[in-house]
Structures are given as structure tokens and as C-alpha cells.
Amino acid sequence: xxxxxxxxxxxxxxxxxxxxxxxxxxxxxxxxxxxxxxxxxxxxxxxxxxxxxxxxxxxxxxxxxxxxxxxxxxxxxxxxxxxxxxxxxxxxxxxxxxxxxxxxxxxxxxxxxxxxxxxxxxxxxxxxxxxxxxxxxxxxxxxxxxxxxxxxxxxxxxxxxxxxxxxxxxxxxxxxxxxxxxxxxxxxxxxxxxxxxxxxxxxxxxxxxxxxxxxxxxxxxxxxxxxxxxxxxxxxxxxxxxxxxxxxxxxxxxxxxxxxxxxxxxxxxxxxxxxxxxxxxxxxxxxxxxxxxxxxxxxxxxxxxxxxxxxxxxxxxxxxxxxxxxxxxxxxxxxxxxxxxxxxxxxxxxxxxxxxxxxxxxxxxxxxxxxxxxxxxxxxxxxxxxxxxxxxxxxxxxxxxxxxxxxxxxxxxxxxxxxxxxxxxxxxxxxxxxxxxxxxxxxxxxxxxxxxxxxxxxxxxxxxxxxxxxxxxxxxxxxxxxxxxxxxxxxxxxxx
Ligand code: FCB
Numbered sequence: 160x161x162x163x164x165x166x167x168x169x170x171x172x173x174x175x176x177x178x179x180x181x182x183x184x185x186x187x188x189x190x191x192x193x194x195x196x197x198x199x200x201x202x203x204x205x206x207x208x209x210x211x212x213x214x215x216x217x218x219x220x221x222x223x224x225x226x227x228x229x230x231x232x233x234x235x236x237x238x239x240x241x242x243x244x245x246x247x248x249x250x251x252x253x254x255x256x257x258x259x260x261x262x263x264x265x266x267x268x269x270x271x272x273x274x275x276x277x278x279x280x281x282x283x284x285x286x287x288x289x290x291x292x293x294x295x296x297x298x299x300x301x302x303x304x305x306x307x308x309x310x311x312x313x314x315x316x317x318x319x320x321x322x323x324x325x326x327x328x329x330x331x332x333x334x335x336x337x338x339x340x341x342x343x344x345x346x347x348x349x350x351x352x353x354x355x356x357x358x359x360x361x362x363x364x365x366x367x368x369x370x371x372x373x374x375x376x377x378x379x380x381x382x383x384x385x386x387x388x389x390x391x392x393x394x395x396x397x398x399x400x401x402x403x404x405x406x407x408x409x410x411x412x413x414x415x416x417x418x419x420x421x422x423x424x425x426x427x428x429x430x431x432x433x434x435x436x437x438x439x440x441x442x443x444x445x446x447x448x449x450x451x452x453x454x455x456x457x458x459x460x461x462x463x464x465x466x467x468x469x470x471x472x473x474x475x476x477x478x479x480x481x482x483x484x485x486x487x488x489x490x491x492x493x494x495x496x497x498x499x500x501x502x503x504x505x506x507x508x509x510x511x512x513x514x515x516x517x518x519x520x521x522x523x524x525x526x527x528x529x530x531x532x533x534x535x536x537x538x539x540x541x542x543x544x545x546x547x548x549x550x551x552x553x554x555x556x557x558x559x560x561x562x563x564x565x566x567x568x569x570x571x572x573x574x575x576x577x578x579x580x581x582x583x584x585x586x587x588x589x590x591x592x593x594x595x596x597x598x599x600x601x602x603x604x605x606x607x608x609x610x611x612x613x614x615x616x617x618x619x620x621x622x623x624x625x626x627x628x629x630x631x632x633x634x635x636x637x638x639x640x641x642x643x644x645x646x647x648x649x650x651x652x653x654x655x
Contacts, residue, residue, distance in 0.1 A: 218654045218655065219590075219591060219654055220653060220654040221594065221597070221653050221654060221655075222597065223653070224289075225289075225604070225605065225606070226289050226329065226559065226604055226605025226606070227289050227290065227605070227646075227649070227653075228288055228289060228290030228291060228292055228331070228605055228606065228607035228608070229283070229286070229288055229291060229292070229607055229608045229609075229611035229627060230291075230292040230293070230607040230608065230609050230611065231272070231291075231292070231293050231294070231610055231611050232293070232294040232333065232336035232337070232380065232614075233293070233294045233295060233296035233299075233338060234248065234250045234266045234269070234296065234336070234337065234338045234615065235269060235270075235336075235610075235614035235615045235616070235617075236269050236272040236612055236614045236615070237270075237272050237296065238266065238268040238269040238271045238272065238273055239271070239273035239274060240266065240267050242273065243309070243311035243312060243314075243315065244302060244311050244312060245296065245298050245299045245302060245309075245312065246298035246299075246302025246304075246340050246341070246342065247340070247341040247342075248296070248297070248298045248338035248341055248396075249337075249338065249339045249340075249341055249348070249396035249397050250266060250338050251265075251266070251341065252341050252344075252396065252397075253395070253396035253397065253398055254266055254396075256398070259394075259398065260617075260618055260619075260620045261619050261620040262620050262621070262622065263620075264615065264620030264621050264622075265615075266615045268632075269614060269615045270612050270613065270614050270630050270632075270635070272612070275635065276315075276318070278637070279611070279612070279637070280322040280326055281326075282611075282628060282637060282639070283323075283326065283611065284327070284328065285639075285647070286627070286643060286650065287647055287650040287651055288328050288650070289328060289329060289650070290328065290329045290331055290605050290607065291323055291328050291329070291331065291611070292331040292332075292333065292377070292607045293319070293330070293331075293332060293333065294334070294335070294336035294338075295316055295332055295333070295334060295365060296312070297334075297335060297338060297339065297340055298340045298341075299311075299315065299316075300312045300313060300361060300364060300365065301340065301364070302342075303340055303342035303343075304339070304340030304342050304343035304354075304357055304361070305342075305343075305357055308364045308368065313364075313365075313368045316332075316365075316368075316369060317368070317369060320332075320369060321372065324372065329374060329375070330372070330373050330374065330375075331374075331376075331377065331559075331561070331607075332369070332373045332375070332376055333376075333377040333378075333379075333380050333435060333561075334358075334361070334365065334376060334377065334378055334379070335358065335378065335379045335380060336380040337380065337381075337384075337385060337389075337396065339354075339396075343357060344397055348408075349385065349408040349411045349415075350404050350407055350408055350411070351411070352411055352414070352491070354415065355412075355414040355415035356418060358415040358418065358419060359415065359418035359419050359422045360422075362376075362378070362418075362419040362423070363426065366422060366426040366430075367426060370423075370426055370427070370429070370430055371429075373430050374429075374430050374431065375430060375431050375432070375506070376419075376431070376432040376433075377432070377435045377561065378415070378416040378420065378432065378433070378434050378435070379412055379416050379435065380435045381435060381437045381510065382409060382413060382416070382436070382465060383409075383436070383437060383461065383464075383465060384437060385408060386406065386408055386409045387405070388617075389405075389408070390404050390405035390408050391405050395617055395618060403486055403488075404487065406482055406486060407486075407487040407488045407491045409464060410488050410491050410492060411491075413465065413468050413500045414496055414499060414500055416434050416469065416500065417469075417496075417499035417502045419432070420432050420503075420504060421499065421502050424502075431505035431506055432504060432506075433504040433505055433506040433507050433508055434465070434469055434504065434507065435508035435510060435561050435562075436462075436465050436507070436508065436510065437511070437512065437562070438461070438462050438466075438509055438510070438511060438545045438549070439461045439462065439511075439512075439513060439514060439515045439541075439545075440514045440515070440541045440544045440545050440548070441454045441455075441457045441458040441461055441462070441514070441515045441516075441517055442454060442514060442515070442516050442517070443516070443517055444516040444517055444518045444519075444523075444524050444526075445518070445519065450517060450518055450519040453517045453518065453519055453521045454516075454517035456477055456478070456481060456521070457515060457517045457521070457523075459477045459478040459481070460478055460481075461515065463475040463478065464478050466553060468497060468500045468501065469500055469501060469504065469507075470501065470504075470553045470554075470556070471501065471553070472498060472500070472501035473497060474492070504556070505557065506556065506557040506558065506559055506604070507549065507556050507557070507558055508558075508559050508561040509545060509546065509558055509559070510560070510561055510562035510563070510609075511541060511542050511546075511560065511562075511589075512532075512535050512564075513535045513536045513541065514526075514527075514536055514538045514541040514544075530565050530566055530567075531566040531567065531568065531623055532566050532623060535565070535566075537565070537585060539588035539589045539591065539592040540592055542560075542563065542589050542593055543592040543593070543595050543596050546560075546603060547596050547599060547601055549601075550596075550600065550601045550602070555600075555602050557602050557604050558601060558603045558604065559603070559605045559606070559607070560593060560605070562607060562609040563586075563589050563606070563607075563608065563609060564585075564586070564608050564609035564610060564625050565581065565585040565586075566623035566624055566625050567582050567624065568624075569613075569624045569629055571631060571638060576638075577638055577639075577641060578640075578641050579640045579642045580641060582627075582640070582641075583641060583642050586608060586642060586645075586646065587655060590606065590655050593606060594655060608627055608646065610625045610626050611628060612626040612627075612628045612630055612637070613625065613626035613628070613630040614626065614630070627639070627640055627642050627643040627646055628640065628643055
């Protein structure tokens with residue numbers, strides 16, 4: 160295992176350990192003024208602007224029919240984990256294991272969206288959303304991950320999708336947002352190549368059942384997070400710390416993506432399909448050649464591993480060399496796999512939260528204020544850099560931003576308001592950066608705020624609130640935060 164792989168392990172282990180440090184504790188150790196001037200390992204980039212701190216002067220109009228949206232995922236909002244034949248997922252197991260989740264929280268009830276989805280759909284309509292990105296729970300469709308579909312599970316998503324159409328909102332369905340059926344984990348999980356085929360079978364069930372009414376499918380949400388958090392740091396399900404397994408898992412997740420794309424092409428479904436990658440612009444933390452080189456390899460692990468395989472049909476040579484010929488991943492790549500992984504896609508979903516600054520020895524530092532999620536540095540220009548970089552390096556493939564957002568310490572005031580002004584500034588600055596990318600030719604067609612609702616934030620439980628809509632978990636009452644009112648106006652104006 161290389162130094163970098165070890166550093167990944169340490170970094171992510173550190174992230175989970177620092178889950179209890181106060182927000183802001185990690186602020187800036189790198190100070191070199193020009194450090195971000197080059198998009199390291201990425202490409203020379205337009206990065207030496209300072210992040211806008213106030214709203215841009217004047218109006219910024221978005222393209223006609225821009226897909227203003229919000230995003231959620233099944234385990235984070237649905238609850239109802241034992242209803243209508245749902246099986247168990249790795250997140251049920253993980254969240255119920257002592258000590259894994261802050262405050263011992265679980266997704267058992269979450270935002271109770273399974274029962275309240277019709278009210279939630281009305282809220283989406285009130286906001287004026289044009290697109291809603293949600294995920295389908297695999298164990299609701301196949302309780303054990305294989306075999307015939309559970310009709311009651313399908314019926315729930317059919318009601319949801321029909322309810323969206325009735326309200327003029329376009330459904331965007333993610334097939335996998337981390338809730339692998341536990342039965343498949345028991346037979347090896349993503350370390351087993353067979354799971355990729357099981358995923359394609361599951362996808363085919365959905366294409367048959369909902370293909371006539373879902374216009375956009377996303378295959379796998381953030382394969383990198385499964386790799387890094389599930390198998391390197393272990394602070395997500397299934398909670399392992401095994402770098403050699405981690406990158407084999409990366410390959411199988413990519414393979415599963417490609418097989419699902421092919422499964423869609425094999426059906427009569429007219430929908431479009433693509434992967435959802437969380438991309439992190441990687442910048443050298445100082446001007447040294449060693450930092451530039453380290454940032455380039457970091458970029459390989461963070462971005463090119465996923466982008467190159469899906470869009471170019473090859474894994475990056477530097478990453479493969481770093482992993483070494485004896486690694487389980489390199490040994491696990493079979494003839495034909497990369498053709499499957501690079502099956503033509505219709506759009507690419509980009510999720511942007513934070514940049515990464517890489518030091519000469521392959522470590523990382525923070526340069527910008529962090530949010531309540533201490534891994535997140537607030538840097539709107541990173542949105543511009545990553546969108547323009549993808550277009551520059553991979554061609555004019557249609558892009559959608561499927562996640563961008565901020566956790567803030569939201570409080571429901573006595574007068575019934577939630578003043579999340581920090582979220583408003585964050586979204587305004589990131590949308591302005593996305594707008595700049597569009598102006599410079601990036602084919603961005605939609606933008607989804609993470610998240611529609613406060614929800615179960617994985618290892619952080621319910622402590623972090625990411626929603627446009629406040630959820631009072633004691634009563635399940637929903638309250639539109641200031642950011643929701645602001646976003647409604649942006650949507651109505653189709654302009655910032
Ligand atoms: C992303 C996840 C999403 C949510 C946000 C904050 O990595 O896809 O489920 O946890 O982070």
C-alpha cells in the first residue's frame with residue numbers, strides 16, 4: 160500500500176474521529192497566497208479569485224427551463240423500515256450497532272417520509288421545484304437483494320413518481336444511495352463481483368416497472384464515499400478498514416454502474432441515465448513541485464478513478480501504479496470490464512461540497528472556513544472549477560448538479576421561523592459560481608440543493624441539519640426555513 164493510500168486511510172479515520180470537534184477547529188494551516196492558483200493534478204484553472212462573500216450585484220438569469228431541484232435519499236428520510244415487506248440494509252445493521260452513530264440515532268423513523276410523502280410533495284410544489292432527486296431503497300424492492308420484486312415496494316415509488324408528475328415536478332431516481340440489502344453484504348457485499356450483476360438485475364426491475372414515467376436515472380450515488388467511508392475509515396456501513404478491499408469495491412461499483420446502463424438500453428424505457436460522482440477539486444497547498452505532484456495523485460483517487468473509467472474507458476495509470484499490480488483491484492479487473500463501465504451515458508451528475516488542499520507529503524490542510532461538517536471547506540469557486548474542468552477534460556456531456564448544500568445550526572424560533580441565513584449565502588454563492596460556469600459554456604441543465612428536508616445524516620445522525628425545510632422530529636412537523644423562501648423566489652424569477 161502506497162503512502163497516499165495510507166494517508167487516505169488516516170485522513171478519513173481522522174475525519175470520523177474529529178466528528179466531535181467544534182466546527183471551525185480545522186481552519187487553515189496553509190497560507191501561501193498563490194497556492195490555489197493552479198488546479199493541481201486537475202488542470203490549470205481559473206482559481207485565484209477570492210470566494211464571493213456577498214450576493215452578486217445585479218441579476219443572474221439562468222437558462223430557460225433550468226431544472227431547479229432538491230435532493231434526498233431513501234434511508235435518510237423514509238423511516239418505515241419494517242413496512243410493506245422491506246428487507247434490511249447495511250445501514251439498518253450499522254446504525255443499530257452500538258457506538259457507530261452519534262447519539263445512537265438510526266433511520267428507523269427518520270423524517271417519516273414513507274407515510275408523509277404526499278404532504279412532502281405538496282411542499283415541493285409550493286417551492287416551485289421542477290426536479291426532485293430521490294433514491295429507491297433496494298431492500299424495499301428486493302428484500303434479500305435477489306429474486307422477484309416486492310410489489311408493495313414498487314407501489315410506493317410509483318405513487319411517489321405519479322405524485323411528482325401530478326404536481327409538474329420531474330422525477331430523478333437514484334438506484335443506489337448506499338442501502339445495500341444486508342443479505343448481499345452477508346455474501347461479500349461490494350467485494351463480491353456478483354453483486355454488480357445483482358445490481359443490474361435490480362435496476363432492470365425498476366426500468367420495467369417505472370421506465371415509462373422516470374425520465375432520468377442515476378446509477379450509484381458517490382461510489383467514492385462507499386470506498387472511503389465504508390472501507391477505508393469505516394465510519395459508514397459496512398464499517399471496514401481495509402484499503403485493499405476498498406479499491407476492489409471501487410471497481411465493482413463502477414462495474415455495477417456500467418451493467419445498469421446496459422440494462423436500461425436493453426429495455427424499451429426512454430429514460431436517460433448516468434452516474435452521480437462527488438468530485439473534489441484538488442489543489443496543491445503550496446508552490447512546491449512535490450505538492451503539485453501529490454495533488455495530482457490525490458486527484459486521481461478523488462476524481463479520475465471514477466471519471467476516467469466511466470467516460471474514457473480506462474483507469475488512471477498513476478492510481479493503478481500506486482495501488483500496485485498485486486492489489487485486489489488491479490487483479491480484479493477483467494477483460495471487457497472497462498467497456499462495460501464506459502457504456503455511453505446521457506448525463507453526468509456532479510455533487511460538490513468542498514475542495515481539498517494537498518501538501519508535499521500527501522497530507523491535507525484547510526484553507527477556508529469549515530462548516531458544521533468539519534470535512535467541508537466553504538469555497539464556492541470550487542464549484543466553478545469542477546464544472547469547467549469536467550467539461551474541458553471530458554467533453555460537453557450534459558451535467559446536472561445533484562447535491563450542494565450546507566449544514567447550519569437551525570433553530571425553530573417561537574414565532575415559527577427558521578433563520579438559516581448562512582445557508583442562503585452559501586447557496587447564493589455556489590449558484591453564482593455555477594452560473595459563471597454556464598456563461599463559460601458548461602452544459603449544466605439542473606441544480607439540486609442537498610437537501611429538501613432535514614434528515615438522518617449518516618454517522619452524524621440527526622445533529623446536522625441540511626434541509627431547506629426544517630423537520631421537528633418530535634412531531635414531524637415541517638417548517639420552511641428562510642432558505643426555502645429564498646429558493647422559491649429564485650426559482651420563480653429563474654435568476655439569482
Ligand atoms: C453526500 C451524500 C448525502 C448527504 C450529503 C451531506 O455525500 O450523498 O447523502 O449525506 O453528503
